[in-house]
Amino acid sequence: MPKLYSQIDSGNCYKPRLLMAKLGMPFEHVAISSVDGSTRKPDFLARNPNGKVPLLEFDDGRLLAESNAILLHLAEGTRFIPSDPYERALMYQWLFFEQYSHEPYIAVRRALMVYPERAREATPERLAATLEGGNKALLVMETQLQKTPYFAGGSFSIADIALYAYTHTANHGGFDLSAYPSVAKWLGRVAADEGHVPVDWLPEGAQ
Numbered sequence: 001m002p003k004l005y006s007q008i009d010s011g012n013c014y015k016p017r018l019l020m021a022k023l024g025m026p027f028e029h030v031a032i033s034s035v036d037g038s039t040r041k042p043d044f045l046a047r048n049p050n051g052k053v054p055l056l057e058f059d060d061g062r063l064l065a066e067s068n069a070i071l072l073h074l075a076e077g078t079r080f081i082p083s084d085p086y087e088r089a090l091m092y093q094w095l096f097f098e099q100y101s102h103e104p105y106i107a108v109r110r111a112l113m114v115y116p117e118r119a120r121e122a123t124p125e126r127l128a129a130t131l132e133g134g135n136k137a138l139l140v141m142e143t144q145l146q147k148t149p150y151f152a153g154g155s156f157s158i159a160d161i162a163l164y165a166y167t168h169t170a171n172h173g174g175f176d177l178s179a180y181p182s183v184a185k186w187l188g189r190v191a192a193d194e195g196h197v198p199v200d201w202l203p204e205g206a207q
Helices: 011-023 042-047 067-075 085-114 116-121 124-145 158-167 181-192
Strands: 003-006 028-031 055-057 063-065
Touching (some): 011 085, 042 055, 063 067, 067 158
């Protein structure tokens, strides 16, 4: 059974857990956190020198890091990767957007406001910059979702999982999602998709 090293309140870690739940894929959950320093311990750094979660360890010992890379691998051959080449390229486009134009603002601003140990980093200048960048990303999403129900077109894909992870908790970072009605409706569609689980979901028996 594969092992998923993940932090329960991390959106990046929620992505593979959500997909694995949808796929009915059993896995062992190994709780590890940047907050308590466990991602920086030698035994974890031996597995991922970058010291970040999520990290997927396969039965044969192979390792795969980076949340969107894990999504791409696990979703291979499933309904979550479009069969149409152009729609598949759009899926990649939005996966890159999520990591470069969305997560650095929406996820980071949430972390600055939620985690006490990050409070000293929450300068007025940084909060203003992440608010501006996050609202820009939400507007880009709003514009797309006025045209298509999902980011790669008419079908749910891992691009939607990737963007849902931090968007659905964007209010924790002070973002007003009521200003983006198409995004709000999309959040509802994602939550209604078969096999959906909440951000704190773990497989039965996991700690």
